Amino acid sequence: MKLLVTMVVIIVLALIILPGFFYFVDEVEQAVVLRFGDIVQVSIEPGLYTKAPFIDNVVKFDERIQMYDISAERIYTQDKKTLIVDTFALWRIVDPEAFVKTMRTVNNALTRIDDVVYSAVRDTFGERSFDEIISKQRIETLEFVTEQSRKEMQQFGLEILAVRVKKADLPEENKNAVFSRMESERNQEAAKIRAEGEKEAAIIRAEADKKSTLIVAEANRKSEILKGTGDASALTIYAEAYTEDEDFYEFWKSLSVYESTLKDSKFVLDSRMDFIKGFLAGE
């Protein structure tokens, strides 16, 4: 009985006291052991470690990549334009010893990242034009910012892996200017398209008018030729017939002309005319 009680007591005491001699570092952590504020041990690799109980204090830091969303800032580009740039940084603690010495807490680190990235972004973007920042050299610019921030933060045991621009926008007041420019551009385009339509329609109409006039003119030309040919053939036919005896033709034609021109006229016949004289004389 006594043995049993002693065993239980020993086990319980061991469970209470033993953890004071050990600590373990997780795969995602790294630890610094402080004794009265001094660093006595740094454990970066995961695993089980020993320490002095009660007097040693283990401070653990996350080893993983973390994201820090930096608040948007107003930046003036080289060509005097304003941009609201919203950035984020990916960072991690690589040297817990340096980190503990310089930063102590993650909050301090974030404040520091804020300052460093802010000034790197402002300086770098300020030397570039709006177009370079927005489209042409965005990656190069950001790599430069990342590099600068990384150098600055190295001494604090931090690694800046990337600084990226989440958003780069025009300030609200400039946006409206862009909107009205876009609107007037579209209005112009619409007007141009309509004018083009009118132009094309006018061309089609004019061509149609021209074509139809030409069709009629061509018909008139052919018609005159046809008529001329007809007239000429008729004349040839007349000439062929009439030249057989020109004197008789003259006589015959005169008769028909007399008939058509003198018919229904009023005649005054003189008795001396052969025709009447014969008639009166009873010959």
Add this chain to the structure above:
Amino acid sequence: MDNNDDLFGDIEPKKDYTKLIKIIVPVIIIAVIAIYFLTGFYRVEPAEVGLVKRFGEYQKQVGPGLHYHLPYPIESIVIVNVSELRKKEIGFQTISPGRYSSRENEALMLTGDGNIVYAEAVVQYFISDAEKFAFNLKSDEDVVKNYTASALREEVAAVTVDEVLTVSRNVIAQRTAKRVQQELDELGVGIQIKNVYLQEVSPPQQVIAAFDDVNSAKQDREQLIYKAEEYKNEIIPKAEGRSNEILNEAEAYARSKVLKAQGESSRFTSILKEYINAPRVTKTRLYLETVDKVLGESEKIITTNSEDLLKFFDITGYKGGGSQ
């Protein structure tokens, strides 16, 4: 208890208690130890993998099924869902299935030609490397979302507003996915981008009417051209009809002229034949026939003295003729 003591006395129960404790305590200790070791059982679902850590140090990866690890604090387990397709929305937010709210602030972005466009996107991704994902990255959600937003803006800024709205949609989505993948690979966080989809891409609300007007201008243009074509299709057949009419008329004229000439000349020829046979008779007959025709039905006055002629003019009356 007090009642029991009074009834049975002190000695007997005390002996029983000691016996009981002698049995119960080891049982309790064994039970506690057993329960302690039993906490090491865990289940990995079919979509998941388990990462086993001993004193925090990664040991191995286990697949779906029932497994055992040494109890805390010796071993622990991290479970990662590797099959689940995760999704992040940019420029909008799904409130409930089918209901979305727009985040204009996120969706409005600059284009390469200095315009602003409204673009919503969805990025789909999954965990391709559970170990890297679990041990290298603190939070996946914001990282994927921010990288996608960033890459999307870069790609949109590389093209013009017209390209964004029309042809380049898929290109932008693909390039964005590729860019995000590159960045994530560099970080080594075990995330695989499956897809980036552009959802609604449109001109900003403020200028949408002007953009729509361009489309209606295009329709107007088509309409104007259509009307002109209609006019053309009407006027040309008309001219062709008129042309046909003119040509037929001319042909009829020419033919009739020739026919008339043929008729008249054959008439002449036949009379001439008669004339040749009997010249004098024919000539006289023709002459007299004409005189008959001309004079036969006309008014005639015969005078014996041509000096009297003027007197008759007034009587017969040239209407409106010589009035002096």
